[in-house]
Amino acid sequence: MKCKIIIPSTLALAAIAGLSFLYSGLYPMGADVPHTKLTYWVLETLRERSIARASSKLQIPDLNSPAMLLAGGADYNDMCTSCHLKPGQQKSDMSQGLYPQPPNLTKDTDDHDHSHGDNSDIDQAARRQFWIIKHGIKASGMPAWGLTHDDERIWAMVAFLKKLPQLTEQQYQIITARKGNSGMQH
Numbered sequence: 001m002k003c004k005i006i007i008p009s010t011l012a013l014a015a016i017a018g019l020s021f022l023y024s025g026l027y028p029m030g031a032d033v034p035h036t037k038l039t040y041w042v043l044e045t046l047r048e049r050s051i052a053r054a055s056s057k058l059q060i061p062d063l064n065s066p067a068m069l070l071a072g073g074a075d076y077n078d079m080c081t082s083c084h085l086k087p088g089q090q091k092s093d094m095s096q097g098l099y100p101q102p103p104n105l106t107k108d109t110d111d112h113d114h115s116h117g118d119n120s121d122i123d124q125a126a127r128r129q130f131w132i133i134k135h136g137i138k139a140s141g142m143p144a145w146g147l148t149h150d151d152e153r154i155w156a157m158v159a160f161l162k163k164l165p166q167l168t169e170q171q172y173q174i175i176t177a178r179k180g181n182s183g184m185q186h
């Protein structure tokens with residue numbers, strides 16, 4: 001009998017405590033104060049589970065064509081470096097000021113060795129990148145580029161991102177230069 005009273009009243013108290021905290025204004029919302037560990041974990045889990053689910057069925061085109069690499073490189077240089085940097089660049093106002101921080105995409109953060117790696121992991125990483133570039137990420141500085149760019153251009157940037165961590169400053173300059181008017185325009 002007792003638990004019929006105890007459980008609902010505990011739940012009600014927890015709900016009141018949660019709501020009081022929400023309305024109290026105590027949570028620091030500035031981008032210059034990091035999230036608490038719990039908030040960070042909740043947001044990261046929400047983001048990664050959602051993206052993994054939404055992207056799992058995407059068909060990947062051939063990402064190895066040179067034309068794709070060139071188109072993706074020029075677009076990356078125009079639209080992404082202010083936040084995600086380029087070879088030889090360590091930081092920008094955006095890379096420092098945004099929270100969550102835009103990852104430095106010139107660094108290979110993937111710690112497993114691709115030569116022995118599982119292909120399905122590499123494919124899923126490409127699908128995840130495509131999805132993020134196309135749809136953006138809520139409550140972060142990452143815009144949804146799919147509203148203004150078609151899938152082909154987005155896959156081209158995914159193709160370029162695969163190569164970016166291996167490029168020297170010079171190679172980067174050459175690959176990302178737009179050739180006269182033959183390059184794709186915005």
Ligand code: HEC
Nearest residue numbers: 079080083098100101102103129132133137140141142157
């Ligand atoms: C105004 C800043 C900004 C610009 C411009 C921007 N991004 Fe981002 N991007 C972000 C932020 C911030 C994140 C991290 C979001 C998060 O962690 O929730 C992100 C995340 C990503 C990720 C996921 C990285 C990972 O592995 O977690 C990819 C891929 C990406 N961006 C690609 C691009 C590409 C390609 C462009 C250009 C077309 C671009 N971004 C332009 C801010 C930006």
